[in-house]
Amino acid sequence: MAIHTNLYLLVFLPLVMLIYQLVPRNKRWGVLLSASYVLYFSFSRFLVLLLMATSAFTWKIALWMDDLGAQSAQKQKECADRKQKSEVKKDFQKKRVKVLRLGVLVLLGILFYVNYYNFVAQNVNVFLGALGAKLPMARVLFPMGISFYTLEAVGYMADVYWERYPAEKHLGKVALFLSFFPQIMEGPIARFPDTAEALFSGAPIQMANINEGLLRILWGLSKKMVVSDRLTLLTNLIFGNYKNYHGSFIIMAAITYTIQLYMEFSGSIDIVIGSGKIFGVTIPENFNQPFSAQSAAEFWRRWHMSLGNWFKNYVFYPMTVSPMVKNWSKKARKKYGKYWSMVGTSAMALFPVWVATGVWHGAGWKYLFYGMYYFVILLLGVALEPLKEKRNKKLGIDPNASWFKTLRILKTWVIIFTGELFFNAKTLTAGFEMFFSIFGNFHISSIWKYWPDDLLTTGDVYAIVGGCIIVWIVGFLKEHGWDARKKILESATPARWSILFTLVFALLLFGAYGTGYQPVDLIYAGF
Amino acid sequence: MQQKTKNILKIILFCSIFLVLLLIFSLMMKPQKWFDEKLIQNRDARYVQMTEQPENTIDVLNIGDSLATCTFSPVDLWRQQGYTGFNIGADGLRMAESYYYILNACKNQKPKVLLIESLYLFRYSLGEDTQMLLSQPIYYRVPFLKYHNIWKALVEMPGVMIYHRGYTINDHVWSYDGPDNYLDLELEDKSQRMTFSWLNRMWFNRIKKFCDERGIKIIVYSTVSPINYNRKRIEAAEEFAREEGVDYIDLNQRIDEVGIDWTRDTNDAGDHMNYHGCMKVTAYLGEYLKEHTDLVDHRGDEAYRDWDEELVAFDQLVKDMDRISFADIYRQKKKYMKELKKREKESKKRK
Structure with missing residues (x-):
């Protein structure tokens, strides 16, 4: 029961709302937790036990670290001098690190086993084969959302370790934070203080929140059903049979896949945020008009923001301030100068982030390549910055001029489309074949000559283009400070209802659903 | 009035206005009144055209997925036996959908036989089929949702799929060159199901109950298709039919009796029948119906004259197909539709 299905939207969500409102306030968190496990059971069956175990384990590890911290404070009080205090502190700090390592290793170990074991075994077997040995392949069931809730759990444990906030004593609160039903499939990856308090508070459902939540859900559904689900047919056809298509089709597939992915992923996040809002929970945003970005780095600050923030907080910053990087930076500055020290430090901090970002998306060389692709582009961005400044000065280019911004946006689009081409290709080899076919086998006329009009008719194309234009206008206005959603919610009831009815009926009329359309699975639910 | 009561009233008012x-x-959503029938395509086409059939004139309904719709030609059944039939299936049909297709077909008709091609009985996905439990009854009862795609007819070229009582002629040949003993082999697609889900059984029982109440005889058949059938599947279908107390015919074990020529009769290397294969299967099914039912030959009956007219148009199109292949028609649909329209105008002028 995915969150975009009628079963979720027409039955599950209203039922949870009803039960939530009917039970006493102090038990409402229990309703949300039970609903989360029911939903999880509906697609991962008994792997819900793994989610429960992960929650209990995370809760225990955090408490253990907290307990060690308290013991350390107590022991320090009992110490006679500073030196002794410092030794006690160090001693307990070591113990806390060990506990954190245990927690992180167990959770990442499960994630590794589920996601990557077979991939690693397959590749290792290529070498072992020569020696006559072989790693056995595992029959692994994929627990839905494991990549999302594992990162949340690791983030929570790390924050407790860094004493950003104390460990939560109530197991239910940690369990609900990790498994809240709208978020479990596709994120966003939240931090404990973002949602836990609101989830646990059992605040009554407010009319204003219902309005806001439903409007957000409607908007998300429209993106998915009007645009994304239609484009899926086209992208699947071309990516699945790329050898039969000219380069012009490949370029189109890269563009349409990017649009499909954005509409689908951001649309489902809208449904997630809207669902959360109904219960008074503000789930963090995951997208911020990513196609307005003027560089790849900015794109990643606007696209899948919760993943980017997670890697920034738990990989990038710790790497930057790690003794290894700091020492290297110091030495490099003396030996090679400020510029190369800066480039080298950036490389050392960015490399693990982008390896992790790549493989987080799945097991496969193409995902690793995807991560490395952005690593190289972002590093080039850092390395070429002084040159760019020089060029702008020399040619008298105003970096804030509209034409220059537009050019930068277009350049970023090319980077994004190319990245998504590799991301969605069946394999890395297929990705390269598709990429090179753009240069060697490009026939623009083949688009209208061989357009698969049995899959996407003229009407479908109109719906896609119309949907994209509306989403773009709404995004553009928001970028310039005019939030359409806010304006609708602030308007008088008759006007608001008129807009809502128009949206609902437009969705019912132009949505790709019903007989003849296969429901399209959520892409990020597979990661 | 308390805020809470106000809010509840607001919700009730909102929902009421929506309803x-x-x-x-x-x-307002009456596609047949809004559009030329030719503008309505794909699934909606058969569904709408079925409701447009003159009252109580259809003897045989044929349902199933694409395997069913390309294997049974009602016009050929008329030519051969004088029985009237209609294809009400659809590509990738699901059991839940089919139940409502049958309900729709029987609104104005009292068919005596329901032919069910067995392949779609195997099709199942827990997620999708569970959803259909909720969505299909709604689509059936709310035409706005059922026909929501009909707006596309406003912006698109008239379709080229010309439906003859639910059958579209396809003369494309892609021969099957696989082994003759395909029944003894595993299916190429290993993920294909060999059993029937409880949900599909539930829908079948609903269909059966509906048919029993109206005296409609159900005949389950497995059409000729090396890609989709092997012995395991056929035995499963046979056992299913026995358990449900309905007739069952397997054509895969009667290739010679049906007269299938693998070099000529299949459209896509043994998956679906083309028109040549369809004629043969229809002829076989027609003979079966003649022997096992008491259907009446309507040929010569003035009330069924439109069937004779349709037969003439159908044969003309088959001749056209020799000139322009199906694939070409599809590619050159603008040109072909213009030609058809011109021909229609001329024929109207002549009348």
């Missing part, structure tokens, strides 16, 4: 609007739009 009223949905009702109004549904009443």
Whole structure:
């Protein structure tokens, strides 16, 4: 029961709302937790036990670290001098690190086993084969959302370790934070203080929140059903049979896949945020008009923001301030100068982030390549910055001029489309074949000559283009400070209802659903 | 009034307005009145055209997925036996959908036989089929949702799929060159199901109950298709039919009796029948119906004259197909539709 299905939207969500409102306030968190496990059971069956175990384990590890911290404070009080205090502190700090390592290793170990074991075994077997040995392949069931809730759990444990906030004593609160039903499939990856308090508070459902939540859900559904689900047919056809298509089709597939992915992923996040809002929970945003970005780095600050923030907080910053990087930076500055020290430090901090970002998306060389692709582009961005400044000065280019911004946006689009081409290709080899076919086998006329009009008719194309234009206008206005959603919610009831009815009926009329359309699975639910 | 009560009233009012609007739009959503029948394509086409058939004139309904719709030609059944039939299936049909297709078909008709091609009985996905439990009854009762795609007819070229009582002629040949003993082999697609889900059984029982109440005889058959059938599947279908107390015919074990020529009769290397294969299967099914039912030959009956007219148009199109292949028609649809329209105008002028 995915969150975009009628079963979720027409039955599950209203039922949870009803039960939530009917039970006493102090038990409402229990309703949300039970609903989360029911939903999880509906697609991962008994792997819900793994989610429960992960929650209990995370809760225990955090408490253990907290307990060690308290013991350390107590022991320090009992110490006679500073030196002794410092030794006690160090001693307990070591113990806390060990506990954190245990927690992180167990959770990442499960994630590794589920996601990557077979991939690693397959590749290792290529070498072992020569020696006559072989790693056995595992029959692994994929627990839905494991990549999302594992990162949340690791983030929570790390924050407790860094004493950003104390460990939560109530197991239910940690369990609900990790498994809240709208978020479990596709994120966003939240931090404990973002949602836990609101989830646990059992605040009554407010009319204003219902309005806001439903409007957000409607908007998300429209993106998915009007645009994304239609484009899926086209992208699947071309990516699945790329050898039969000219380069012009490949370029189109890269563009349409990017649009499909954005509409689908951001649309489902809208449904997630809207669902959360109904219960008074503000789930963090995951997208911020990513196609307005003027560089790849900015794109990643606007696209899948919760993943980017997670890697920034738990990989990038710790790497930057790690003794290894700091020492290297110091030495490099003396030996090679400020510029190369800066480039080298950036490389050392960015490399693990982008390896992790790549493989987080799945097991496969193409995902690793995807991560490395952005690593190289972002590093080039850092390395070429002084040159760019020089060029702008020399040619008298105003970096804030509209034409220059537009050019930068277009350049970023090319980077994004190319990245998504590799991301969605069946394999890395297929990705390269598709990429090179753009240069060697490009026939623009083949688009209208061989357009698969049995899959996407003229009407479908109109719906896609119309949907994209509306989403773009709404995004553009928001970028310039005019939030359409806010304006609708602030308007008088008759006007608001008129807009809502128009949206609902437009969705019912132009949505790709019903007989003849296969429901399209959520892409990020597979990661 | 308390805020809480106000809010509840607001929700009730909102939902009521929504339902009223949905009702109004549904009443307006009569595709056959809005559009030329030719503009309505794919699934909606058969569904709409079925409701347009003159009252109580259809003897045989044929249902199933694409395997069913390309294997049974009602016009050929008329030519051979004088029985009237209609294809009400659809590509990738699901059991839940099929139940409502049958309900729709029987609104104005009292068919005596329901032919069910067995392949779609195997098709199942827990997620999708569970959803259909909720969505299909709604689509059936709310025409606005059922026909929501009909707006596309406004912006698109008239379709080229010309339906003859639910059958579209396809003369494309892609021969099957696989082994003759395909029944003894595993299916190429290993993920294909060999059993029937409880949900599909439930829908079948609903169909059976509906048919029993109306005296409609159900005949389950497995059409010729090396890609989709092997012995395991056929035995499963046979056992299913026995358990449900309905007739079952397997054509895969009667290749010679049906007269299938693998070099000529299949459209896509043994998956679906083309028109040549369809004629043969229809002929076989026609003979079966003659022997096992008491259907009446309507040929010569003035009330069924439109069937003779349709037969002439159908044969003309088959001749056209020799000139322009199906694939070409599809590619050159603009040109072909213009030609058809011109021909229609001329024929109207002549009349």
